[in-house]
Amino acid sequence: MNDILPDVLAHGLIAVFCGTAASAASARATAYYAHSGNFFWRALHQAGFTPCQFAPVNFRNLLALGIGLTDLCKHSAGNDSQIAFTQDDAAALREKLIRYQPKIAAFTSKTAWRIASGQSTSQRVDYGWQPEGVGRTRCFVLPSPSGLARRYWDIAPWQTLAAAYQRLSAQLN
Numbered sequence: 001m002n003d004i005l006p007d008v009l010a011h012g013l014i015a016v017f018c019g020t021a022a023s024a025a026s027a028r029a030t031a032y033y034a035h036s037g038n039f040f041w042r043a044l045h046q047a048g049f050t051p052c053q054f055a056p057v058n059f060r061n062l063l064a065l066g067i068g069l070t071d072l073c074k075h076s077a078g079n080d081s082q083i084a085f086t087q088d089d090a091a092a093l094r095e096k097l098i099r100y101q102p103k104i105a106a107f108t109s110k111t112a113w114r115i116a117s118g119q120s121t122s123q124r125v126d127y128g129w130q131p132e133g134v135g136r137t138r139c140f141v142l143p144s145p146s147g148l149a150r151r152y153w154d155i156a157p158w159q160t161l162a163a164a165y166q167r168l169s170a171q172l173n
Contacts, residue, residue, distance in 0.1 A: 003074040005032055008059060013102040014066035014168045015049075015161070016137075018093065020073060020112045023146075027077035031056035032069050037147030040108065046155060047162035066169060068102060072115050079148065090116050097134040103168050105137045106161055109144035127157040140164075 004022040017040075025035035033040035034056040044067075045053040054061060059069060072089045093116055097105055107113040110125045117132065117139075119125065130139040140161050143154045 004077045005030065005069075005071065005074070007074075007096065008032075008063060008067075008069040009096060009100050010063055010068065011100055012066070013063075013068045013100060014172070015104040015106050015165050016068035016070060016097070016100070016102040017106045017108055018069075018112055018116065019071045019108045020115065021071050022077040023079070024077055026056070029056060032059045033145065035147065039145035039147075039153065043145050043155060043158045047158035049162050049165055066172070067165075068100070070096060072112055090118060094134050097137045101136050103136075103138065104140055104161070104164065105134060106140045106142055108142050109146070109149065110141055111144075113139070113141045127154070128160065 004027050009016065019032075022032070023035050023038070026032055028034070041054050041056060044050045049067060050065060062069065070093065072093055074092070076084070107116060113119070113125055113130065114121060114123070117130070125141060127141050127143060130141060133139050142157050142161065143149070143152050145153070
């Protein structure tokens with residue numbers, strides 16, 4: 001079975017952004033966060049990860065900045081309510097994080113973090129650094145940039161993460 005979107009992963013990354021699954025618009029465009037109502041690319045730039053606002057089709061260019069991309073569910077596309085997530089999805093993500101050892105895994109929603117960490121929907125999750133990591137990778141939960149989650153949108157956690165990303169980037173250069 002082919003992945004809807006290719007992983008953008010390499011050794012030595014500072015941050016890997018992990019969503020739940022590709023949206024229908026992203027699957028059609030074969031590009032991450034391609035829906036026009038998604039704030040992902042705007043947030044990356046406004047928070048300070050990128051020097052300009054990238055277009056979704058340029059997602060592979062993030063590697064040059066030490067940033068990677070992946071999703072929990074690689075074989076289905078749609079809204080979270082349309083995806084049947086499995087334990088295999090979380091296990092595959094954990095294996096990737098252990099293999100590539102990015103400094104930070106940034107989950108682009110509480111749902112993505114809950115699935116990846118095996119938490120139930122009733123467990124409280126706060127935005128920001130999580131007490132548990134994956135191997136050497138620290139985990140951070142961000143407000144979803146999806147247009148469907150607009151009422152929860154807040155750029156502040158993205159800016160907090162960007163500050164940590166900038167510090168780590170400066171240490172490596």
